[in-house]
Amino acid sequence: MKKYISILVMAMVFTIGSTFAQTYKTSTGQIKFVSETDFEKFEAINNQVSAAITAQGKLQFKVPVNSFEFEKKLMQTHFQENYMESATFPNGTFKGDFKDFQNVNLKKAGTYDVVAKGALEIHGVSKEVEIPGKLISDGKGGITLKANFNISCKEYGVNIPKNVVSKVSDVIKISVNCPVAEVQKK
Numbered sequence: 001m002k003k004y005i006s007i008l009v010m011a012m013v014f015t016i017g018s019t020f021a022q023t024y025k026t027s028t029g030q031i032k033f034v035s036e037t038d039f040e041k042f043e044a045i046n047n048q049v050s051a052a053i054t055a056q057g058k059l060q061f062k063v064p065v066n067s068f069e070f071e072k073k074l075m076q077t078h079f080q081e082n083y084m085e086s087a088t089f090p091n092g093t094f095k096g097d098f099k100d101f102q103n104v105n106l107k108k109a110g111t112y113d114v115v116a117k118g119a120l121e122i123h124g125v126s127k128e129v130e131i132p133g134k135l136i137s138d139g140k141g142g143i144t145l146k147a148n149f150n151i152s153c154k155e156y157g158v159n160i161p162k163n164v165v166s167k168v169s170d171v172i173k174i175s176v177n178c179p180v181a182e183v184q185k186k
Helices: 002-020 073-083
Strands: 023-036 041-054 058-064 091-099 110-122 125-137 142-152 171-182
Touching (some): 041 142, 041 171
Antiparallel strands (some): 041 058, 110 125, 125 142, 142 171
């Protein structure tokens, strides 16, 4: 009998805790990237980024690789098939926490400097990273996460063919702009 009471109490604590936990989500976040060399510059944008932030400072991103759009369709095809191998690695992900999140008040309008620390997975390779950014709260349940950082193609196993190495940079500039809204509990 004690076992069943313990299970019931744990279930109630979990239910109460999840009822009061605030979550902010989007499925229309934006990530842009730029590759720039002395000979060529190309960029792509993805407006189908899923992101979630909890009031406790945890965050997750899921970026569908096939959703990056380029100015030229041929570049898009090469990116998805030859570089990112999107049939094998369909998503990029990030899962982690904000450092020093106790200094952020999501209910108060303002801009907060933050650092996200966690696992960034691209092309099937996961690396622990720290990414500086900003959380901008409107004080009414809307938050925008912004960040700018660089990644190295080599570090994530993305091979650049020798015949285009002068046109495609190993260092890719990433910018994140994800407005998220508080999910209302029912």
